[in-house]
Amino acid sequence: MVSTTIPQGIEPVGEHGTWQALVRLAEADSSVAHSHYRRLVAGGQAARNLTDAVHALCSVHGDHPGMIADVLTYAAQPEAQDWLTAAAAGFVDERTYLAQLTAAVGPLPSTPGQAETESALVGERHALEMLARSERRGCATGAVAALLLDWGAIRVMLDIAAERFGLAIPAPTFPSDSDTEAVIAELGTSPGTQRAILFGAQQLFAQHRGLWSLLEARASARGDL
Numbered sequence: 001m002v003s004t005t006i007p008q009g010i011e012p013v014g015e016h017g018t019w020q021a022l023v024r025l026a027e028a029d030s031s032v033a034h035s036h037y038r039r040l041v042a043g044g045q046a047a048r049n050l051t052d053a054v055h056a057l058c059s060v061h062g063d064h065p066g067m068i069a070d071v072l073t074y075a076a077q078p079e080a081q082d083w084l085t086a087a088a089a090g091f092v093d094e095r096t097y098l099a100q101l102t103a104a105v106g107p108l109p110s111t112p113g114q115a116e117t118e119s120a121l122v123g124e125r126h127a128l129e130m131l132a133r134s135e136r137r138g139c140a141t142g143a144v145a146a147l148l149l150d151w152g153a154i155r156v157m158l159d160i161a162a163e164r165f166g167l168a169i170p171a172p173t174f175p176s177d178s179d180t181e182a183v184i185a186e187l188g189t190s191p192g193t194q195r196a197i198l199f200g201a202q203q204l205f206a207q208h209r210g211l212w213s214l215l216e217a218r219a220s221a222r223g224d225l
Helices: 017-028 037-042 047-061 065-072 077-105 114-132 141-163 177-187 193-224
Strands: none
Touching: 017 141, 017 177, 017 193, 037 047, 037 141, 037 193, 047 077, 047 114, 047 141, 047 177, 047 193, 065 077, 065 114, 065 141, 077 141, 077 177, 114 141, 141 177, 141 193, 177 193
């Protein structure tokens, strides 16, 4: 079960407190905190493990129009539109990169329990859709901020796979962390909105943790750990 309570010590304080709290949440709960992610970026892994991760990330984040475009459409926080537009445009390029990388790494590795994997990935996509369509001010915005922050880590793994499989690595074009920090500072001006931003971020990180855990279980089932 996913927690609905922001951990103690992560509550926002001060003008940029919401962003700082989000960064602390990322340190504790995002991709960089997961053992399988760390294993992949450390190197020395079977190529199948990288291939599996690329396919899974493409399955969750590779569809058009994507989570950020959904957040723009539902516009629970209209003042975030310019930042969301830039983020959505950046993820158009990321989806292209994911598609090219998925082709480069080859077929999905044969793994026991593939039907269960497909069901879990459908669940991940549905959870992201629900986050994007949240009517609670700040929730979807926080999820996007968390996605941008976590994608920096995910990009490290994707770039390792690209280098291993001989694909050129494009420069990312989504907003920088400093741009996102400034926007979150402007958007999270009330305690309720601050907590909604952190709640959305927490839910996004939880979905990514679930994805890495799924990939870890698949690698173990193949005997690749």
